[in-house]
Amino acid sequence: MSQEKSSYLTPSVRRVSSNSMITLLGRTIIVFYLKGQHIQQFKQLDINLHDYIQSHSFNIKEIQSIFKQVTTxxxxMHSLGITHTDLKPENIVFANQQKYPDQLNDQDIQLNQQTWEVPLKPMNIIAQAPEVIMRCDTWDTSSDIWSLACLIVELYTGRVFIKVGNNDLMHxxxxxxxxxxxxxxxxxRSKFKTRFNSLPKVQPQKQxxxxxxxxxxxxxxxxxxxxDHHHRINCKQILEHKFFQKLF
Structure with missing residues (x-):
C-alpha cells in the first residue's frame, strides 16, 4: 500500500492492522482500497458455523470451546474500541473443519467507534440488542454481548432464539x-418513545x-x-464466570 493510501486510514483501522489483531484473525494477504472502502483480504478458511450446524449438533463441551474462543x-476487539455489530453464525468460520473445534476465526469485522451516534442499524436483525433496535442515541460494545448470547443459545438448541420478521416493535x-x-x-432515548404504549401483543414465549x-x-x-446495557456483563467477566471453570 502506498504511503498516500495508508494516510487515509482511521486510528481504528490502523489498530486493526496491527500484529496482534492479524495474529488472532489470520494473516492478512492483501490490504487495498476499492470504491473508497478499506479492504483486508484474509487467508481462505473453511466452513462457517451456520452451514456446519445445519447437519451437526454441539455438545456442551464444544459449545464451551466455541464460546470461549469467540469471547476472547x-x-x-472491544479493548481497541471496536464494536463488531454483526455477530452471527455465518461470520464464525473454522480455520480447519477436520480439527474442529480447535481453530476458529471470526472473519467479518465492522469498524465502529466505541460509542457513537447511530445513523443505521447493524445488519443482524435477529440478534440485535434492545438499545440498537430502539435506535437509542448511543450504544457501544455491550451490544455485541447480547448478540453473542443469542449465538450461544442457537448453538445449544440448533435454532434461532428470538425469531422475528422485520418488525422492530414486535421484536x-x-x-x-x-x-x-x-x-x-x-x-x-428511543425514536419509538411515543409508541411504547402500543407494543403488539405476542404469544407466550418459551423462557x-x-x-x-x-x-x-x-x-x-x-x-x-x-x-439495560449498562448492567450487561463484559467479555472479561464472561471468561471469569464459573461456567468456564467447569470440565466436561
Missing amino acids: SLML LAIIQSIFGPIPSYMKQ LYQIIEDQDLLDLLYLMFSI
Whole structure:
C-alpha cells in the first residue's frame, strides 16, 4: 500500500492492522482500497458455523470451546474500541473443519467507534440488542454481548432464539415477554418513545430456563441478556464466570 493510501486510514483501522489483531484473525494477504472502502483480504478458511450446524449438533463441551474462543476475540476487539455489530453464525468460520473445534476465526469485522451516534442499524436483525433496535442515541460494545448470547443459545438448541420478521416493535415485545420490562430511561432515548404504549401483543414465549439445562450456562446467559446495557456483563467477566471453570 502506498504511503498516500495508508494516510487515509482511521486510528481504528490502523489498530486493526496491527500484529496482534492479524495474529488472532489470520494473516492478512492483501490490504487495498476499492470504491473508497478499506479492504483486508484474509487467508481462505473453511466452513462457517451456520452451514456446519445445519447437519451437526454441539455438545456442551464444544459449545464451551466455541464460546470461549469467540469471547476472547471479542475482548481484543472491544479493548481497541471496536464494536463488531454483526455477530452471527455465518461470520464464525473454522480455520480447519477436520480439527474442529480447535481453530476458529471470526472473519467479518465492522469498524465502529466505541460509542457513537447511530445513523443505521447493524445488519443482524435477529440478534440485535434492545438499545440498537430502539435506535437509542448511543450504544457501544455491550451490544455485541447480547448478540453473542443469542449465538450461544442457537448453538445449544440448533435454532434461532428470538425469531422475528422485520418488525422492530414486535421484536421489542418478544424481548419484554422473555426478559422483562424495558427501563424508562431507554424509552426516553428511543425514536419509538411515543409508541411504547402500543407494543403488539405476542404469544407466550418459551423462557430461557426452559431451554438451557446447564445451570451455570443459564446464569451466564441471563447476565448477558440484561436489557439495560449498562448492567450487561463484559467479555472479561464472561471468561471469569464459573461456567468456564467447569470440565466436561
